[in-house]
Amino acid sequence: MAFLHLTPAELAALRLSLWVSSWAVAVSLPAGILTAWVLARTHFRGKNLLVGLVHLPLVLPPVVIGYLLLVLMGRNGPIGSLLERYLGVVVAFDWKGAALAAAVMAFPLMVRAVRLSLENVDPGLEAAARTLGAGPFRVFFTVTLPLMTPGIITGAILAFARSLGEFGATITFVSNIPGRTQTLPLALYSLTQVPDGESGAMRLCLLSVLVAMAALVGSEVLSRRFAALVRG
């Protein structure tokens, strides 16, 4: 069983991966819900441009996204320099940057899932809530959002899984620094580049499968529980 024993470096990569992915989901969820709402419920000129922009990470090579992030959010980048000057936040070569890269890459998946569930919410229920005395915001939080729960769960889990697997954008944007930006896939990649790395690589490979499976099973259980709740 010595084979299954994680080295401290591997354990650090696992912890960092879970941390980075959780933050990526937490930060992108509100933005994802807002974007999904705009795409599903509003009409304006240039909406297709927004649709394209949101889905860009799905079709661009991740390295391109990582490079764009580096240019924009690096310490000398137009956004990165502002963040550092006014908020004292540096995302480049830091776990925060890894979370940002993961969030951007997972964003289209999240928006698609959330939008689908929003389009399934009957506007008649929202209208009924309005006539019962609830203003638009209250209707959103008491009717629309609860009924979107299945899509939000699916979107969050998809984004979490995608974040766990993020490689190209992360390594380009924040590099591969053990203990700081070296997530599971990056650690796995490093292990494949050194002699005697096979057993470590295999351990991380199994670990990745395990974490992803746990996330998928978790989402399935949660979705089913919600469906049962609505069915009565």
Next chain:
Amino acid sequence: MRIDVRRKQGDFQVTVAFKGASTGVTALFGPSGAGKTSVVQMVAGLVKPDAGLITVNGLCLFDSARGIDLPPERRRVGCVFQDGRLFPHLSVRANLVYGMRRTPPHRRFVTFDAVVALLGIGHLLQRRPAGLSGGEKQRVAIGRALLTSPALLLMDEPLASLDAARKAEVLPFIQRLGREFAIPILYVSHALDEIAQLAARMVVLGGGRVQAISDPVFGAG
């Protein structure tokens, strides 16, 4: 209650004006495509008239001349829709109090216990809407609208999706509403038999216009 509204929807022009009784049931009758739903949505505030005036018991809900257009949540119009529209993620009890909790206590004149007793839904309170029969759903929907203590109860074909037996189950409850709570009811339907049993006054719509207004011709009320 006074309704005088105009609205153009594509090629369809709705021009409807009538006065409803300040108590009891006023029926809005007409075949599908007559403009009933448009009128309902305009009174509820879900659709905006191009021009016109809507007042209920002295409260002005809409007046294009004075630029008044209250949002639905401030109109105090309790709506019962054909498809019930109960919130599937809430229990029957939570559905019932959804509007009541948003009505300031000093405005409430309809109590939870009275509504539950009148509609006979006490045994359903813990259930979810998905587990209810069509008739039970409509009774809960009526209770939910009543509990907002509305100035007007707007019922849009509340029995249309029910079979004859379920209809016969719900109709007596609606008859009792007018007597138990002094709330005027605007009852929209394409079924004359329902109207005959409920309404004192009937407005006949056709092609987006008022075709006739009749006072108690059925002798019912």
